[in-house]
Amino acid sequence: MKYVSIDSVEQGQFLGKTIYSGGGTPLLSAGIQLTVYMINTLNRIGVTMLYIQDKAYEDIDTDDILSDATKQAVMREMNGAFEAIRSGKEWSPKNIGVSVGRILDDVMSNKELLVQLSDIRTAENAQYVHAMNVCLISTLIGINMGMNYSQLKDLAIGALLHDVGKNGQAQASIGDEPKDVKRHHTWRGYELLKNKREFSLLTAHIALQHHERVDGRGLPRGLTGDAIHLFAKIVAVANKYDNLINTLNDKGLLPHEACEELMAMSEQELDHETLVEFTRIISVYPNGTAVRLSTKETGVVVRQHRGLPGRPVVRIVRTNDDEFEITEVDLAKQMTVFIEAVMA
Incomplete structure (x- = not known):
């Protein structure tokens, strides 16, 4: 496809x-x-x-790390929890924990795959797709950093619920939020999570700190460097990347453009070591992406190389008397050829 x-x-x-x-x-x-x-x-x-x-x-697969069953279950539970929060009702942390367990099972089974965020967003599902994407990226970064299962679960729960404080308020950009930081969605998220005994207090701090910047110019408290918890630094990278590639955003970037923009934020907005681990798990040119090579031929990305995210395999198809003539260019082997442009 x-x-x-x-x-x-x-x-x-x-x-x-x-x-x-x-x-x-x-x-x-x-x-x-x-x-x-x-x-x-x-x-x-x-x-x-x-x-x-x-x-x-027809043989191209997007190599999704999460199964369709997991995606459906997670979106269903998040929808139920967030609707309850919007209505001022109690919600079940236990069900969220079960959903995160499913995510971790899928990730641990497919941790050698590069992340290719392929779920199509609509105005209705965008909040849940974003939360799953941030959770997936954060968990894989955590695995790369050598975290144990308990740490990964705390990180994954915090990542999935990092924007929980936005529920019950109009969706607004950070610059449009109230000047009183105690009303910022990060504080509201912290307040919603800190007393949930089923969760580690770390999950609440992820919600609180994921908009802090390592240079001290973030929200809500202007923390710097090591004062920001590692889990929050990880979620900050995942959150920023997924927001940059959001196709509902008029300024939505292509994956390779978003990666370049993230690296430009190193040691200003985002933590450098976390960014290095991020680049090792993300697909710069996801399967199914149409590209133009430096040879001026156009083709479609069909396979990835772990460790070489910018050098995928590209299939070039020519038609001849209603028959396909197929050539595959492995950029990991043909080092003088590179991707010149992504064809929108």
Whole structure:
């Protein structure tokens, strides 16, 4: 399958990946034939990019670390918890803990894969997709740093719930939040989590500190360097990256652009050592991405190399009398060839 702009999708094409509702149920299932109505509806709910089936790339898999069953279960539990919080009702930390256990099981089974964030966001599911992505990235960074299972679970819970304090308020950028830091969503998140006996107090501090900056210019307390907990530094990197690539954002960046922007924040907004570990687990050019090589040939990324995220395998397809002529360029071996541009 290929990852393409919704503007280039045509009636009759087949959807490559399932799109989920905010509650975790399939909105449109993979394999469904798209109609004009479906395409217009996806446009209306904020979808800008889609995975589409293509005969020349039918073997391409996005190598998702989390299973569909895990994604659905996590989104369902988060939706229930966040709806309860918005209504001022009690919510179940136990169910969130079970969801995090499922995430950890999937991550531990697939920890050699590079992260390719392939779930399609809509206005309804964006909050939950973001939380899962931040949790996934944070957990893999933690594994790279040699954390044990107990530490990983605390990190994963805090990452999944890092924005819990936003519930019950209008979604606003940090600059638009109240000047009283005690009303900032990080403080509200801390207050919601600190008395949950099922969670370590570390999870509350992740919610509190994930917008701090290592140079001391962050919120809510302006902490610097080692005063910021390592878990919060990790979640800060994951949170910033996922926000940068958010396809619902008019300024949403491509993965390689977001990675470059993150590295420019080293030792200012973000912790350098954490960024180094991040670059080791993220796919710079995810499978299904159309690219132009320095040879001026265009193709699609089909496979990744662990340890060489910027040097994937690119498939070039030429048609000749209704037959496909396929060439694969392994950039890990052909070092004089590089990706010149990503084709939106």
